[in-house]
Amino acid sequence: MSINQSGWRPTAPEAKSGNVPASVTGNKALMLEEALIFEIGDARTTGVDFAEGDVAHDMLGDLTRKAPIGLPGLSEPETVRHYTRLSRQNYGIDLGFFPLGSCTMKHNPRLNEKMARLPGFSDVHPLQPVDTVQGALEVIHQLAHWLVTLTGMTSVAMSPKAGAHGELCGILAIRAALEAKGEGARKVILVPESAHGTNPATAAFAGYSVEDIPATAEGRVDTAALKARLGPDVAGVMITNPNTCGLFERDMREISDAVHAAGGFVYCDGANFNAIVGRVRPGDLGIDAMHINLHKTFSTPHGGGGPGSGPVVFSAALTPFAPLPFVEKQGDHFALIEEETAGEHHAGSFGRMVAFHGQMGMFTRALTYILSHGADGLRQVAEDAVLNANYILRSLDDTLDAPFGPSGPCMHEALFSDAGLAEGFSTIDIAKGLIDEGYHPMTMYFPLVVHGAMLVEPTETESKAALDQFIAALRSVAERAKAGDAALKSAPHFAPRSRLDETLAARKPVLVWKDTAPLAQAAE
Numbered sequence: 001m002s003i004n005q006s007g008w009r010p011t012a013p014e015a016k017s018g019n020v021p022a023s024v025t026g027n028k029a030l031m032l033e034e035a036l037i038f039e040i041g042d043a044r045t046t047g048v049d050f051a052e053g054d055v056a057h058d059m060l061g062d063l064t065r066k067a068p069i070g071l072p073g074l075s076e077p078e079t080v081r082h083y084t085r086l087s088r089q090n091y092g093i094d095l096g097f098f099p100l101g102s103c104t105m106k107h108n109p110r111l112n113e114k115m116a117r118l119p120g121f122s123d124v125h126p127l128q129p130v131d132t133v134q135g136a137l138e139v140i141h142q143l144a145h146w147l148v149t150l151t152g153m154t155s156v157a158m159s160p161k162a163g164a165h166g167e168l169c170g171i172l173a174i175r176a177a178l179e180a181k182g183e184g185a186r187k188v189i190l191v192p193e194s195a196h197g198t199n200p201a202t203a204a205f206a207g208y209s210v211e212d213i214p215a216t217a218e219g220r221v222d223t224a225a226l227k228a229r230l231g232p233d234v235a236g237v238m239i240t241n242p243n244t245c246g247l248f249e250r251d252m253r254e255i256s257d258a259v260h261a262a263g264g265f266v267y268c269d270g271a272n273f274n275a276i277v278g279r280v281r282p283g284d285l286g287i288d289a290m291h292i293n294l295h296k297t298f299s300t301p302h303g304g305g306g307p308g309s310g311p312v313v314f315s316a317a318l319t320p321f322a323p324l325p326f327v328e329k330q331g332d333h334f335a336l337i338e339e340e341t342a343g344e345h346h347a348g349s350f351g352r353m354v355a356f357h358g359q360m361g362m363f364t365r366a367l368t369y370i371l372s373h374g375a376d377g378l379r380q381v382a383e384d385a386v387l388n389a390n391y392i393l394r395s396l397d398d399t400l401d402a403p404f405g406p407s408g409p410c411m412h413e414a415l416f417s418d419a420g421l422a423e424g425f426s427t428i429d430i431a432k433g434l435i436d437e438g439y440h441p442m443t444m445y446f447p448l449v450v451h452g453a454m455l456v457e458p459t460e461t462e463s464k465a466a467l468d469q470f471i472a473a474l475r476s477v478a479e480r481a482k483a484g485d486a487a488l489k490s491a492p493h494f495a496p497r498s499r500l501d502e503t504l505a506a507r508k509p510v511l512v513w514k515d516t517a518p519l520a521q522a523a524e
Helices: 076-088 110-116 134-151 163-180 198-205 223-229 252-261 270-275 360-396 427-436 464-483 486-490 502-507 519-523
Strands: 155-157 188-192 209-213 234-240 265-269 289-291 312-314 326-330 333-337 414-416 454-456
Touching: 110 360, 134 155, 134 312, 134 326, 134 333, 134 360, 155 326, 163 198, 163 234, 163 265, 163 289, 163 312, 188 198, 188 223, 198 209, 198 234, 198 265, 209 223, 223 252, 234 252, 252 265, 265 270, 270 289, 270 360, 360 414, 360 464, 427 454, 427 464, 427 486, 464 486
Parallel strands: 188 209, 188 234, 234 265, 265 289
Antiparallel strands: 155 312, 289 312, 326 333, 414 454
16 A cells, blocks of 8 residues: 555545444443443442541521432542543544634644733733733733734724634624614615624524525625615625635625615624735725624634634724723823723713623733734745635535635635535535544535535644544545445444434433433434
8 A cells, every 4th residue: 555645645445344242331442431420430439438427406597408329439540540531532623633614723833822821811800900910901902902902993892702803893883873863764784695603693693584585606795785785774794704605705895885875884703814814905896894703713722612712993983982891001000991981982982792891811812923924924824724715625526516626725714515426425424434434524405505515724833644534534535425335324433432313312311411321322
């Protein structure tokens, strides 16, 4: 068996087959079988022996426990082993390539983590006197400066906690601006089919009616249809650029001009800013508000429910309505502007998004990333992200259907469909087969405009060797699906758990362990 140009040697198929008996323990070498913690430990015992207590009186009153606590009794080694074994079954960016499209699960440089743990950043408190946190405020101010510079906008709100929170921030600023002009009756937000799914949800949450704008055959906004719908009831448009098909909206300037001429505002979902940072300034495209996912473009941690950060940049037209607080440099002193009436640039502020100032740890990490890369480095981030995505697209478009491949190069993510697979096979089978190959599956069935969509985003942090290995794995699984390999229908075979009934799991999830449940049911 030959070695490819990257130096990666594929695993021989015969190494994964044969009549090898199952182990008695359920373990697969270093992949240790692990039951639920309630199955390991008995709630009626403890991991250590305690003498019977002889307490005649206590200070708990009627709060004293009257029944057993119900937690499993484990020794310390058993407890440590349990959670360590579980951690080995959790896929993460430090374990392998994460191909999720529209999520940008890229490597977080350890330098960022070191800086975020410096005393004064890691232990700062939002209620400390301003004079004691000048360094932290300077970090916020510097990061704000670079976000405004990179986007070509006028101001930035640093406090929103995530992308969708940032979307709401932008829409509330648009609503405040319209109300200030006496045009609060505009109650429609136009959202293209190629926009992120949170866009219509955000507009609806803010009290607007949402209307779809169709996409063209090449996956971009139908500019003619959008222009035809503009009118006195339209407050604005929420557009994702680059969009969720991995394509740049070439008519963005034309769209912005048309929306402005009709009296509306343009909100851009900047989740995919990592594809154009250092190359394109959204402000030059007529954008009025745009959130930036710090985890996507500037490498802060992603996932686990937070902490997130989604700063929102504003045009000159919306800056007076941006939320508080913001940091302002006054001579050699950094001031935190928190009053709605303070500052001529926020005279019409709609208020606050959060109780305090934002996520300090995320700010420190993002500024570290920006300063360590520099202007040329950030430009290369975008170029490498786009290069890697196009490398995947062109390496696989002879095996997988690429619905927009013929229209030219993609941006930061490659989009495939399940067209051409054998009858009865679909995207889910490709995804399960990839698990056997040691990969977390790509984004599946999204965007909705493509049937059986498979969205792959390699990011700029993956090497060519890593991409070659993933391409070889995906090609192998796709060829099996096209050939009708029945084994794919029951994949994954080598994961700790086999394929479950996902529909039943979604509709009737079992969230509480019960002692009477059969072990096989609990495990599978």
